[in-house]
Amino acid sequence: MKNLLSNKYLLLLLRILLAFVFIYAGIEKIADPSGFSDSLDNYRILPLFSVNIFAIILPWIELIAGLFLLFGIKVKENSLIISFCLCVFIIAITISLFRGLNIDCGCFGTVNGSKVGVYKLIEDFVLLLMGVLLINFDSKFLSLKNQTEN
C-alpha cells in the first residue's frame, strides 16, 4: 500500500490536481475581492474587522502555494499550507452546517457560486487527503528544481 501511495506518477498527478484547484480558487477570489469578502462575512465566524484582511491575503497565499506546487517547488511546505487552509475550510463548513446556514461557500469566488453543504465537505476532505499524502511522500518528479539540477 505504501509503495502504491508513494508512486511518483500518482504523487505527480495529485500535485498537479491540487495545484490547479488552488490556482483556480485563488484567481477567482482575486477577481472579485468584495464578493469573497461578503462570502467570508456570511460564515459569521471571523470578527468583522478581520474579514477584509483575510479576503485580501488568503487568495494570494492560495495562488502562490498552488503555483509553487505545480512547479514542484517546496512541495512539502506548500502542501502543508494548503492542507492547513483546507482544515480551516472544513471547520468553517462544518460549523455552518450545524448552524443551518444556507450560504454561498465562496470556495471558488462568487462566480458559479455553490452552497455550503456536505458535498463541499467531502470535496475538501478529498483535497486534504491529497495534501497529506504530498506532505508525507513529497513529489520531486518533474519538478522545476530537479529539471534545473539535471
Added chain:
Amino acid sequence: MLAKLEIDFKSVFFILLVGSALGLLINYLNPNGLPWIKEERKIIWANDSLNVTKDKTGDNLSTSKNENDSSREPVAITLKQAYKLYNEKVVFVDARDFVEYEISHIKGAISLPYYDFDKYKSILDTIPLQTPLVAYCDGKECDLSILLSDKLYEAGYGEVYIFFGGWMDWQDKNYPVDSNE
C-alpha cells in the same frame, strides 16, 4: 513527528509572508481594492407605514413610503408587512434552489434562484422595472434574499423588499402556499 516529515518551516513562513505582502500590495494598487476594515452591512428596515397603491399607469403596483424615506435600496420588511404586500398582489421572488421552490413556495411566488441567477434571470423580462418585488429565502439564518435583492436592485428594480423571516415564518403562520408535497 513534524521533524520526521522534514518540513522547512522557514520556507513556510516565507511563502506566507510573500503571499500576504503581495495581496496587500495589489489591493493597495487596485482602484477597487478593499478597505482594510470591513464596514458593517446595514440592513435598513421599511417604515411601518408602508402602503401599496396603484401607480400612475394603473397597471403596476407601486409602494408609497414616507416622504422623508428617500432610500431606494432594498429594505427589510417584517412578516406582517410581507403579508400585507402579498394581499396587495406584490410579486414575491423565491431566492432558494429551484428544487426547494418546486416542493413548496409562497403562493404565486416566482422562482429566481440566487445561485442560478443568470440561468433564470430571463423571467425578469416580463416584469417591468417599476414593479415592487419581495425577495425571500428560508428564513432569518439565510442570506439569499439579501443577495438576490441586491442583484434585483442592480438590475434596475427600484422597489425591492427583503422578507427577512422568509419561508419559515410564512409556513408557521399557515399563510397561503403552493405545494407539490
